Amino acid sequence: MSKFLATYISLPGTTRAAFEHWHEILGGELDLMTYRDNPMEGMPFEPDPDAVAHVTLRSPGVELAGGDQMPGDDNQYPVRDTAYSLLYTLDNAEEGRRVIDAFLAGGGESNMPFEEAPWGGWYGQVFDRFGVMWAISTP
Structure with a gap:
């Protein structure tokens, strides 16, 4: 399995x-x-x-x-937070830029510019319009 x-x-x-x-x-x-x-x-x-x-x-x-979430749920945590992110690793910087740009065009907000990372590759963060933080990484 x-x-x-x-x-x-x-x-x-x-x-x-x-x-x-x-x-x-x-x-x-x-x-x-x-x-x-x-x-x-x-x-x-x-x-x-x-x-x-x-x-x-x-x-x-x-x-x-x-x-x-169900109404009255005692575990209602804020969606927008930096304690977590959805890390999405793509094949190349062009794909990463396309995804970042799509989130921004859809009402998102940049949290960290998508640029070359000190460890190599590219990395950036964006909050989508629902408050979910997406971390985009490429080799």
Whole structure:
């Protein structure tokens, strides 16, 4: 059995828009399910039928999953933070620049310019319009 680590992120009601935006930038396959699509009985809360129950974005080298935070969730952490980032390593600086530019054009904000890194290659950081920090790296 193949093992890998995938990223799961809960967003405050913006999961659909975020994953659709990421899909536009990263391409790949997007599978999204709302609570209306798959009603679950016996849940300890009454979810909004239009809330995202689960979504997966698969693109070469990428697997992101997520869902909307539930109202009243005691674990609502701020999305925008520098304590984490999604590190996306691409083949070359041109691809890295294209991804950074797409996030910026989509309402993102540069956190660190995309430029040659002291350790070699290129590196930069951008917050997308949903507050998620993307670190872009190339060899």
